[in-house]
Amino acid sequence: MERRYFLTLAAAGASSALALTPLSLSAFVSARQTQITAGKTRLNIAGDGQPDTDLWLYNQSCPGPMLRYRKGDILRAAVRNNLDVPTTIHWHGIRNLNEMDGVPDLTQAPIEPGETFDYEFPLKDSGTYWYHAHNMGWEQVARGLYGPLVIDDDDDPPVDHDICLMIDDWRLDNDGQIHQASLGSLHDWSHAGRLGNWLTINGLSAPSFQVKQKARIRLRMINAANARVMTMQLDDAQATLVALDGAVCQPEQINKIVLAPAQRADVILDMDRGTLKLSEVSTGEPYPAGTINVDPALGVSSLTKAAVNLPAPPKLPSLKKVRRIPIHMQGGAMGNLQSALFEGKEKSLRELAQQHKKLWAFNGAVGDYREIMAEIELNSLVSIDVYNDTAWPHAMHLHGHHFWVLSDDPTVALPSGQRDTWLMQPQQRISLVFRADNPGLWLFHCHMLEHAAAGMGVVLSIN
Numbered sequence: 001m002e003r004r005y006f007l008t009l010a011a012a013g014a015s016s017a018l019a020l021t022p023l024s025l026s027a028f029v030s031a032r033q034t035q036i037t038a039g040k041t042r043l044n045i046a047g048d049g050q051p052d053t054d055l056w057l058y059n060q061s062c063p064g065p066m067l068r069y070r071k072g073d074i075l076r077a078a079v080r081n082n083l084d085v086p087t088t089i090h091w092h093g094i095r096n097l098n099e100m101d102g103v104p105d106l107t108q109a110p111i112e113p114g115e116t117f118d119y120e121f122p123l124k125d126s127g128t129y130w131y132h133a134h135n136m137g138w139e140q141v142a143r144g145l146y147g148p149l150v151i152d153d154d155d156d157p158p159v160d161h162d163i164c165l166m167i168d169d170w171r172l173d174n175d176g177q178i179h180q181a182s183l184g185s186l187h188d189w190s191h192a193g194r195l196g197n198w199l200t201i202n203g204l205s206a207p208s209f210q211v212k213q214k215a216r217i218r219l220r221m222i223n224a225a226n227a228r229v230m231t232m233q234l235d236d237a238q239a240t241l242v243a244l245d246g247a248v249c250q251p252e253q254i255n256k257i258v259l260a261p262a263q264r265a266d267v268i269l270d271m272d273r274g275t276l277k278l279s280e281v282s283t284g285e286p287y288p289a290g291t292i293n294v295d296p297a298l299g300v301s302s303l304t305k306a307a308v309n310l311p312a313p314p315k316l317p318s319l320k321k322v323r324r325i326p327i328h329m330q331g332g333a334m335g336n337l338q339s340a341l342f343e344g345k346e347k348s349l350r351e352l353a354q355q356h357k358k359l360w361a362f363n364g365a366v367g368d369y370r371e372i373m374a375e376i377e378l379n380s381l382v383s384i385d386v387y388n389d390t391a392w393p394h395a396m397h398l399h400g401h402h403f404w405v406l407s408d409d410p411t412v413a414l415p416s417g418q419r420d421t422w423l424m425q426p427q428q429r430i431s432l433v434f435r436a437d438n439p440g441l442w443l444f445h446c447h448m449l450e451h452a453a454a455g456m457g458v459v460l461s462i463n
């Protein structure tokens with residue numbers, strides 16, 4: 001049922017029904033427990049005339065089922081593992097209960113093959129989120145284990161269509177299969193991560209979304225790629241940016257948006273033409289990602305196209321009393337890391353790379369999910385002061401909290417609201433400021449999933 005719901009949403013852009021009848025939708029999703037099964041599936045993602053691809057998917061669907069709730073609901077999901085390797089689900093961006101955060105060996109035991117784990121947690125925030133495998137994510141996400149999670153709010157601006165675009169770039173071989181030989185490639189791990197060669201939105205190549213004439217559309221863009229920083233361009237149209245990483249921001253007119261892995265952006269777009277092309281333009285060579293087409297059979301929008309009204313984003317508190325956690329990030333190819341501490345011993349980068357597949361360090365130590373980098377008092381204000389002293393961009397993600405981004409560097413375009421993932425350019429210095437109001441063990445890591453596996457991740461303990 002959920003899969004069909006998602007396909008309806010994806011193929012027809014269907015949310016008119018959804019936008020008009022939010023109460024019945026709420027009753028629909030809240031009354032049930034969601035069943036999510038991770039398993040192997042063959043599905044066509046490589047386009048017409050291409051063979052099906054062997055994927056690892058949730059509920060045999062690419063992406064996994066759309067989980068749609070209302071703010072204040074409780075998400076209940078029984079997650080069964082039909083793979084032959086352990087897995088977990090992380091609910092990205094959710095200010096979750098720590099024991100539901102889905103980090104294997106830190107917040108829960110891995111879900112072994114044949115086992116089921118029950119996730120259950122309240123949804124305190126509305127917005128666009130996603131869920132994905134967090135055990136060996138560099139492989140499990142690359143094979144397709146992810147899906148969208150959207151939380152509606154009574155105060156969301158009314159729209160004719162609410163369309164979720166889950167964007168991924170896959171690395172496929174000539175037979176349309178996941179390029180397996182390069183899974184775990186040391187080159188990827190030490191450079192930009194696993195970049196793909198085939199772009200899909202909602203598992204489809206250049207899908208078309210049908211909308212009403214003069215429709216007002218909410219587009220929820222999610223970058224589900226392992227490592228590709230995408231720039232999504234909306235033709236030459238102007239849209240209103242309304243949320244980043246699920247959280248409300250100051251409305252802003254934009255034509256394109258940069259999305260690092262795991263980042264989301266919501267825009268409201270008033271359709272002023274018959275066809276609008278979506279392109280991914282990060283390489284300078286526009287890649288056709290999809291189209292939005294007016295279908296006269298759907299009628300004409302009756303919504304007034306007033307300026308979008310949003311609540312103000314939460315204000316940054318005074319930083320007079322702030323706990324500072326400096327993080328000096330080093331490593332990778334073309335970097336300055338000579339050696340780093342790993343498992344209690346100082347080791348050369350060459351030895352780390354060749355014997356342990358570790359390539360990155362925070363403050364001179366290879367990051368480790370089992371090691372607590374800082375003990376933080378509950379409810380204190382914290383500033384993670386990060387210096388990206390590497391030759392690569394990194395998408396830094398904090399679990400369980402949303403942060404403000406600050407920088408002394410006037411060239412850094414700061415977000416007007418909070419985020420949960422921040423794209424750091426090489427040599428950038430920024431501060432990620434957050435209220436440590438969620439007790440537990442929380443990861444802070446790069447969301448280029450190869451970097452995370454190769455040492456770019458640490459644990460913050462809040463209690």
Ligand SMILES: [Cu+2]
Nearest residue numbers: 394446448451
């Ligand atoms: Cu990184």
